[in-house]
Amino acid sequence: xxxxxxxxxxxxxxxxxxxxxxxxxxxxxxxxxxxxxxxxxxxxxxxxxxxxxxxxxxxxxxxxxxxxxxxxxxxxxxxxxxxxxxxxxxxxxxxxxxxxxxxxxxxxxxx
Ligand SMILES: [Zn+2]
Numbered sequence: 001x002x003x004x005x006x007x008x009x010x011x012x013x014x015x016x017x018x019x020x021x022x023x024x025x026x027x028x029x030x031x032x033x034x035x036x037x038x039x040x041x042x043x044x045x046x047x048x049x050x051x052x053x054x055x056x057x058x059x060x061x062x063x064x065x066x067x068x069x070x071x072x073x074x075x076x077x078x079x080x081x082x083x084x085x086x087x088x089x090x091x092x093x094x095x096x097x098x099x100x101x102x103x104x105x106x107x108x109x110x111x
Contacts, residue, residue: 007043020052026106028063066098
């Protein structure tokens with residue numbers, strides 16, 4: 001997905017929460033994300049220019065990648081240093097990624 005599309009979705013979510021004015025948005029992203037975070041920030045600045053959200057800040061916070069074991073159902077964090085796709089409980093490798101690579105709003109503070 002293009003970064004501007006993500007930004008539009010983000011702004012839609014802010015409006016849905018009736019958020020307006022200058023805010024600080026804490027956004028979670030997966031550690032291994034392919035999202036260009038600086039590009040998201042630039043797109044956001046462009047998208048909110050001239051609106052009440054102009055001057056808002058975005059802070060990116062890396063989130064651990066989670067997997068679910070298809071065998072025993074355990075959900076566990078996957079470390080980038082140990083990307084073995086093995087269940088931490090039963091050791092089977094029949095696991096799948098739990099989250100996609102979307103950005104998620106953690107908190108929004110009015111500035
Ligand atoms: Zn398991």
